[in-house]
Amino acid sequence: MEVFYQPDILNGVHHLSADESKHCIKVLRHGKGDRIYVADGRGTLFEVRIEDPNPKACVFSIISHSRRPDKGFAVSIAIAPTKNNERTEWFVEKAIELGIDEINFYFGRHSERKKMNMERLHKKAVAAMKQSEQFILPAMKLYDSFADCLAATPADRQRFIAHVDPSHPYHLMDMAEKGGAYTVFIGPEGDFAEDELVAAFEAGFTKVSLGPNRLRTETAGLVACHILNLINR
Numbered sequence: 001m002e003v004f005y006q007p008d009i010l011n012g013v014h015h016l017s018a019d020e021s022k023h024c025i026k027v028l029r030h031g032k033g034d035r036i037y038v039a040d041g042r043g044t045l046f047e048v049r050i051e052d053p054n055p056k057a058c059v060f061s062i063i064s065h066s067r068r069p070d071k072g073f074a075v076s077i078a079i080a081p082t083k084n085n086e087r088t089e090w091f092v093e094k095a096i097e098l099g100i101d102e103i104n105f106y107f108g109r110h111s112e113r114k115k116m117n118m119e120r121l122h123k124k125a126v127a128a129m130k131q132s133e134q135f136i137l138p139a140m141k142l143y144d145s146f147a148d149c150l151a152a153t154p155a156d157r158q159r160f161i162a163h164v165d166p167s168h169p170y171h172l173m174d175m176a177e178k179g180g181a182y183t184v185f186i187g188p189e190g191d192f193a194e195d196e197l198v199a200a201f202e203a204g205f206t207k208v209s210l211g212p213n214r215l216r217t218e219t220a221g222l223v224a225c226h227i228l229n230l231i232n233r
Contacts, residue, residue, distance in 0.1 A: 002028065003130040004038045007137070009046060014060055021058035024050075035063065041129065041137030043068045068135055073232045074181040076102035076157070078149050079221045080188035083112040089124050091218035095225050096128040096138060105142045106149035110190030118142055146196045150203055153183050159205040161185040162220055163192060172208040172227050179232065184208075184224040189217055 004020045006013060016024060016038070024030050031053050038046045038060070044067045052059035077100060082088045092103060107114055121140060129137050143149035153159060158180045160172060176182060185192075185200060192200075201207070210223045 001037060001133065003045070003133060003135070004036060005041060005126050005130060005137075006038050007041050009038060009040050009062075010044075014048075014062070015052075015054075016058040016060070018056050022055050024058050025053050025055040030058075036060070039130065039135040041126075041135070043136045045135050071099070071232070073179055073228070074101040075099070075225055075228045076104065076153075076181070076183040077186060077221050077225055078104040078106060078153070078183060079186040080108045080111045080146075080217060081105050081113045081116050082217050083189060085113075085117070087216070087218045088116075089121065091221050092121055092125055092140075093128040094222050096125060096134060097132040098222070098225050098229055099134060099136075100138050100225050101136070102139045104149050104152070105140070106146050107144060108146045108188045108190075109193035109196060111188040112190065116142055146192075147199060150185075150196075150199060153203070154181070157181050157183045159183050159200075159203070160208045160224075161192070161197070161200045161205045162210050162224060163187065163197060163207050164209070164214070165207060168207050169209050170207070172210060172224060173231060175206055175208050176228060176231055182228050184221075184228070186217060186221045186224065 004016055004024060006016055030036060030050055032050055034050045036048055038048050044065055046065045047063045048060035049063055050058060050060050105116060125137060158176055162184060210220055
């Protein structure tokens, strides 16, 4: 099923963006009267009819809509961007395929990368949402520092920080309670700075393991997302 994206459809915007319109009309060859599907990125899928197959602004009318039921839990991953942009993009795509609700990026003390192209990441996220038929586009935000990201974490979350510590081998699978809202912090390639760990513990975060193997940043983020989905299966 080919799905298109229009986040403002419930606000009366009943046409596709220029990029989406071009793909719909020029690439897929849809015409007037054809039925297509449009997601708003908030969990609602619309069946619509093309009224004006304009490749710059394809106009449609709504036929029906359906909403994905609330899954009963929410996963947020706070992660430092990797030195290689492609690895960060890979994480975003795969986390959306698994079903993630929020991705927060931050520049940690030991982060090797100090800038990000959020517009490009947004496009990657939209493509992954449509491909995986999730119909929910996770919120994505970039914070200038670990402290800023930490301070923005809601108080009602189950809070975890993935840190390798042989003296504290408690696994996320065993520490997370089913049916909650979770935030898991994943460190950069150079790991968390000591003062960042102290700040997290003072803020009520629990140190957890993601397994015995040493994981890359993007792999750790994906593993955490998968674990939280598994315990809520």
